Amino acid sequence: MVGLSAGEKHFICGGIAQDLRADGRQRLDFRPVSVETGVIPQANGSARVRLGATDVIASVKAELGKPNPLQPGKGKVAIFIDCSPTAAPNFEGRGGEELSIELSSALQKCLLGAKSGAGAGIDVSSLVILEGKVCWDLYIDGLVVSSDGNLLDALGAAIKAALSNTGIPKVNVAAGTTPDEQPEVNISDEEFLQFDTSAIPAIITLTKVGKEYIVDATAEEESQMSSAVSVSVNRHGMICGLIKRGGAGLDPSVILDMISVAKHVSQKLLSQLDSEIDAAEAAYAGNLPADDT
Incomplete structure (x- = not known):
């Protein structure tokens, strides 16, 4: 937990009430965002995102697998988050483990939708190679390097950037196999398909402090929150997931207003992320070794 004096708490809450936060932002302003891709050469895709002093890395590893018999037309995606003990004092020991589990679960809900797949931001049907037989399994790993609030949104942005880099x-599936046989597959070393990230949403967390709510809360601001609602919104303004945290209850009308604000704010963040990802990918491509063929 962030240790604050009574005066500091009053300063933070008073500033938010007057729409002037401690770092000079208004309630619905994000901190500067920076994106770097291709940071882990061994992965199929990776990215590093900095949101103010919050610093996270995401990597994607693709492995051949077999679809779930109950969902033969879908591939599989698993998300695992690790909070480095050096990222924040409260990450040491059980604190980091519990937060890692909480973040992993929240990202699954925000990016993969309900158990039925409704509202999924990641299209798992695109990962199927041969229905019921062969699919891609995507393992998405996230690492919190430095924490200064708003980890869920930062990790969501890093995963979107990492998938853009994937x-x-x-x-190629060998022909002539019988329905009961597991087909032979040949994996190309030269031809790669770009993962489609157009439907992947941005996660917007609205943190309620006093009577107001803010986006992209710092750790100090989060220490004063009564509750928070995280909404994942795609570029078409569709809601892909919603999670509430914190003990205080919220009136349904307040939640609806928070969703409306999240939909509005998300489009600006998505445009900014797309621009940062495009620039990062251009820089990454420029650093690749030249083809000798």
């Missing part, structure tokens, strides 16, 4: 090898 190349999935082209797979």
Whole structure:
């Protein structure tokens, strides 16, 4: 927990009430965002996102697998988050483990939708190679390097950037196998398919402090929150997931207003992320070794 004096708490809450936060932002302003892609060469895709002093890394590893018999037309995606003990004092020991589990679960809900797949931001049907037989399993790992609030939104942005950087090898399935046989597959070393990230949402967390709510809360601001609502919104303004945190209850009308604000704010963040990702990908491509063929 962030240790604050009574005066500091009053300063933070008073500033938010007057729409002038401690760092000079208004209630619905984000901190500067920076994106770097291709930071882990061994992964199929990776990215590092800095949101103010919050610093996170996401990587994607693709492996061949077999679809779930109950969902033969879908591939599989698993998200695991690790909070480095050096990222914040309260991450040491059980604190970091519990937060890692909480963030992993929240990202699954925000990006993969309900158990039925409704509202999924990641299209798992695109990961199927041969229905019921072969699919891609995506393992998404996130690491919190430095924490200064708003981890869920930062990790969501890092995963979106990492998937934009992901190349999935082209797979050829050998013909002539019987329905009962597991087919032979050939994985290309030269041809890669770009992962489609157009439907992946941005996660917007609205943190309620006093009677107002803010976006992109710092750790100090989060220490004064009564509750928070995280909404994942795609570029079409569709809601892909919603999570509430904190003990204080919220009136339904307040939640509806928070969703409306999140939908509005998300489009600005998505445009900013797209611009940062495009610039990062251009820089990454420029640093790749030249093809000798």
